[in-house]
Amino acid sequence: MSLTKTGQICILLVFALAAASPAFAAEMSAEAVNSAQPTKKSLSNEKPTPAGVRLQVLLDRAHFSLGEIDGKFGENARKALRAYAEARQLPSSDTLSDDVWKALQADDRPATATYTIAQQDVAGPFLTRLPSKMEDMKDIPKLGYTSPREALAEKFHMSEQLLEMLNPGRHFDRAGEIIVVVNIGNEGNGAPAKADRVEVDKVRQTVKLFDKSNVMIGFYPATVGSEDKPSPSGTLKVTEISRNPYYRYNPDYHFKGVRSRTPFKIRPGPNNPVGTVWINLSAEGYGIHGTPSPGKISKAESHGCVRLTNWDAERVAASLSKGTPVVFVESPN
Numbered sequence: 483m484s485l486t487k488t489g490q491i492c493i494l495l496v497f498a499l500a501a502a503s504p505a506f507a508a509e510m511s512a513e514a515v516n517s518a519q520p521t522k523k524s525l526s527n528e529k530p531t532p533a534g535v536r537l538q539v540l541l542d543r544a545h546f547s548l549g550e551i552d553g554k555f556g557e558n559a560r561k562a563l564r565a566y567a568e569a570r571q572l573p574s575s576d577t578l579s580d581d582v583w584k585a586l587q588a589d590d591r592p593a594t595a596t597y598t599i600a601q602q603d604v605a606g607p608f609l610t611r612l613p614s615k616m617e618d619m620k621d622i623p624k625l626g627y628t629s630p631r632e633a634l635a636e637k638f639h640m641s642e643q644l645l646e647m648l649n650p651g652r653h654f655d656r657a658g659e660i661i662v663v664v665n666i667g668n669e670g671n672g673a674p675a676k677a678d679r680v681e682v683d684k685v686r687q688t689v690k691l692f693d694k695s696n697v698m699i700g701f702y703p704a705t706v707g708s709e710d711k712p713s714p715s716g717t718l719k720v721t722e723i724s725r726n727p728y729y730r731y732n733p734d735y736h737f738k739g740v741r742s743r744t745p746f747k748i749r750p751g752p753n754n755p756v757g758t759v760w761i762n763l764s765a766e767g768y769g770i771h772g773t774p775s776p777g778k779i780s781k782a783e784s785h786g787c788v789r790l791t792n793w794d795a796e797r798v799a800a801s802l803s804k805g806t807p808v809v810f811v812e813s814p815n
Contacts, residue, residue, distance in 0.1 A: 510535075510553070510647040512594040512662045520578050525555035530644055534559070535664065537578065539593040540586040541566060542639055543667045545700040547794050549779040551664055552641035558703040558780055561688060565701040594648070595665040597638075601657045604630045612753050612774060616731060617742050625751030625774070630655045636752065638663040639793050641777060675699045677801040680720075680770075680808040682706060682788055684713055687780045689770070689788060691801055700801060702794045703780045705773075711786035713810060718763040720806045723799050726750040727760040732767070752792055759795040763808055770808070771795055 514532035518524065524533035530553025538551045541562045546569070548562040560576045567574040572581050609628045613619050627633040631654040635642045640663065645654075648662040677691040677699065684706050691700035707713035729748040731740065752758050757772020772792035773779065779791055790798065 510644075512592075512596075512648065515539075515594050515648075515664075516592045518593075520583065522577065525578070527554055527556050530554055530647060535644065536593040537563075537586070539664050539666065540589055543589055543591075544586070545797065547700075547702045547791075547797075549703045549791050549794065550641050550776045551639050552644050552777070553647075561686070561703055561780075562701060565688070565690070565698065569698040569701070589667070591667055592665055594662055596660055597634075597663045599630070599634070599654065599657055599659045599661060603634060603637075604655050604657050606630075609753065616729075616740050616748065616755060617746065619748045619755070620746040622749065624749055625753040627752060633752075634661070634663070636776065636792060639666050639791070640664055674797065674800040676803065677798075677806060680798075680802070680806060682713070682770075682808060682810045684715075684810055684812050686813055689790065689794075689798065691798065700797065702790050702798065705779055705781075705789040707786045707788075713786050713788065714763075714765045714768055715810050715812075718765050718768070718808045718810070720761055720802050720804055720808060721764050722762040722804065723802065724760040724762065725796075725799070726758060727754070727756060727771075729755045756787075757790075757792040757795055759792070759799045761795070761799055761802060770798060 510530060510532060515535045518533040518536045520533040520537045524531055525537070526534065534553040534555050535551065538548055538553065538559060541548055542551060544566060546562045546566040548558040563578060563582065564574045564576065567579070567582050570585055572585070573579060607624070607626060609622070609626055612628055619625060631642055631645065634654055635645045645663070652661050653659055654661070675693060678694045679692050681690040681692065682704070687704050687706050689702040689704045690698055693699050728750060731742065731746050733743050733745060748754055753774040755774065757774060759772050761770040763769050768787055770788040770790065772795035773789045776791040779789065
């Protein structure tokens with residue numbers, strides 16, 4: 483078979499574009515992630531890259547969370563990078579400096595690991611779908627995951643897209659299947675450091691934890707209130723920490739999109755409207771909590787509360803005690 487001159491040119495163009503495209507140049511694999519060296523060219527706000535994954539994993543392990551690990555160098559990743567540099571008294575910037583990268587690489591464990599899917603990962607029960615309206619959740623026995631893939635992604639702080647990219651052709655609903663996940667390094671960390679105070683930035687949409695020496699020991703992107711339901715101001719205190727909470731809707735809240743005129747209750751589960759943890763604050767109806775939508779942290783609005791990913795809410799809760807002050811601030815951008 484022979485090609486016309488036009489056909490030959492088209493093929494050459496395809497190969498040229500493939501060589502220049504980050505999607506082709508940065509194949510997503512365990513080997514590529516573990517050996518990646520982040521540079522301005524290897525980090526992308528638009529597409530997941532191996533360098534983006536490795537950088538995010540190292541930040542997450544250091545408790546400078548970017549929320550969902552998705553391999554993209556987006557605003558949440560830049561927030562975490564700035565906070566990490568600030569905490570280590572290094573020049574803070576939206577770009578990765580040599581000094582910051584050197585500090586992060588002190589943790590030299592591989593950024594990925596293999597995981598054998600267990601029977602409990604696929605046992606369910608799983609929701610056929612997650613209702614979009616709160617009223618439609620009240621009769622569901624448990625607000626569980628919608629699939630083993632969603633459960634596994636959340637277990638390893640990952641986006642479902644990244645989990646699929648690292649495991650082409652793998653089946654997430656089969657016990658015994660060996661998959662590649664990011665290595666969040668939870669084992670052997672011991673008891674979490676205790677926070678002396680929490681700072682919630684209403685403008686920057688962040689949560690910071692400080693110890694008694696005023697050292698930042700944790701950083702988390704958050705969704706903090708909305709124009710319709712702003713978060714409170716000033717200093718509140720933690721009054722209670724509830725894990726696997728029920729969600730109780732009070733019609734006096736007048737939440738946007740909720741039409742019920744009578745109170746109702748939503749049962750626990752990771753897809754409960756407040757996720758897996760509720761940290762109650764000393765202003766009625768306000769708290770710090772998880773979410774069923776980790777990919778929307780800092781990209782959507784809340785009903786006045788402080789919303790984190792489920793795993794970040796759990797980490798924050800582990801560092802707090804009853805009476806810990808929570809300070810709401812409004813830093814300029």
